[in-house]
Amino acid sequence: MMDLKSIKAIVFDYDDTIAKTRQIRYKTLQTIANETFDFKLSNEQIDSAWGIPGNDFLLKIFGNHSKDLDFLWKTYNDYCDRDDNIPYPGAKEYIYQFQKQYQLGILSSSSHKRVFKELELMLFDLVLFVSVQTAEDTHVHKPDPKVFEPMLSKLEMFSIRREEILYVGDSISDYLSSTGYGLQFLGMAHGEREQIVFDREKIPYVESFAELDKVLKEGR
Template sequence: MTSGTRAGRGPRVVLFDLDDTLVVTAEVKWAHHKAVARRFYGIDLTDAELALHWGKPFDAMIRALYRDSDTLERMREANLSLEEEFLKRPLPGAVEVVHELWRRSVGVGVVTSTNRLSALRDVERIGLRTDRLVLLQGADDSPHHKPDPRVFDAALATLSGRGVGVDDVWYVGDALIDLAAATGAGLRFVGVATGFHTREDFERAGAEHVLDDVRQLPDLLP
């Protein structure tokens, strides 16, 4: 369960969670949600409320955080209007790791609980070419959400159509819901302790591979 553990046959495709796996999110977006809630709806969000709803699909999360104070579309617009004040940034080494995977001819994709348009902007903003991704799936692209393993159904169907089987796909994420969804779908899971869950949390939950951060991922490759 250490960063030096070898994973046997290497992946043909690595799918990443986005938030707090490739980009710094909780630190930035908790402040963002607090600002939106206060400025538009007069709500003073607490860290406890944010922690309770963090990791939910984006639309469900903002409905809970902003307490259904407006239509979903208007709450999305309110959130978007302050986005430039609270931009996500890449986690150390994340961009370099993706480029290293591409250098080794490993496909890279993203399956995230963030809505698709926001995820595309996040990926482009940190300097990664979205046209090089094998796929990018946002929360609004699937009726299923982590920890439900069916969240991977569409992605795996896309990859299968390209001749990539489930045994050749790894999923990298920072949360226990990532672990549950990935292992339930038959994917090899790699945990990164850059979110709310520690190495010990992942190991207690049965994760085979746990890294301090995504920079150690190439060490797992054959």
């Protein structure tokens, strides 16, 4: 059971929590498949790889056509630059408000280049975050709980213990890794896909940043 009164830090997942990555990048990936490799990439194929670290993701999606990671990353990043990612409603505004009350962080399985570039393009002030941790910052990845070790070491500098950290994410992998490390967890279900999963697993969640703000205020 969550104890929101004890929360001193909030760490956010990035893809599909802060930004509409799935909505935007499915189009990007399908365009790459069509224009670069001349095949049709289905939503189901992307679903099967979604959420794993970048190198593994690109190889799972395009590995039958190229295993040259330098080429795959250049191609992916070039196409991503055509399709700007979009923050969810209220993300910037509420995160700015949250930093007045909590230490903030981002922990993502996506690459450093993509996360930082997109945050800057979406006009997030990176100074608001104690740490923005990406795939390159650790040798393990969600759902391994040890993925939170670098983030905890940064937050411990503010005398924050793991049980005083709330992780907000959109997937079961986010839930398993954070609670497995002793953090508190609250789901972010922007759509029906996430709501169905959280309801089935009886995991508490909110459906927007506005609702997250309300829950945090009521829990103080």
